[in-house]
Amino acid sequence: MATHITLHYCTGCNWLLRSAWMAQELLTTFDGMIDELTLKPGTGGIFEVYVNDTRIWSRKEQGGFPDIKQLKQLVRDQIAPKHSLGHTDSHAGQSDS
Incomplete structure (x- = not known):
């Protein structure tokens, strides 16, 4: 399946x-x-x-912007769950020890 991502942003807020x-x-x-x-x-x-028409982030619902690490994890979970994000990667329940 083709992967399409849309970033819908406010021009009045200068978020380009x-x-x-x-x-x-x-x-x-x-x-x-x-x-x-x-x-x-x-x-x-x-x-x-949006990833393939599924909204994965809404500033109004989540109360702000995702940090880039969080955004990459959300996208990864939608398009390639096994894809490693390298040193920025973390999974729920994992510890650093």
């Missing part, structure tokens, strides 16, 4: 640069796994991330 940076991070981390990534301008303070 944040969205473009997140897009670049996702494209780099998931090189060859993302078929299409769309930056979708919006209004009203929107910042939402």
Whole structure:
């Protein structure tokens, strides 16, 4: 199945640069796994991330922005659950010891 990611961001809040940076991070981390990534301008303070039409983040519901590590983990869980994120990776229940 083709993987499509959409970053829907508010233009009035000037979140284009944040969205473009997140897009670049996702494209780099998931090189060859993302078929299409769309930056979708919006209004009203929107910042939402969709993977194949499934919303994985909403600024209004989650109360802010994901940090990049969290966003990569959310995307990974949708498109490639076994894909390692290297040193930034963590799984629930794992300890560092």
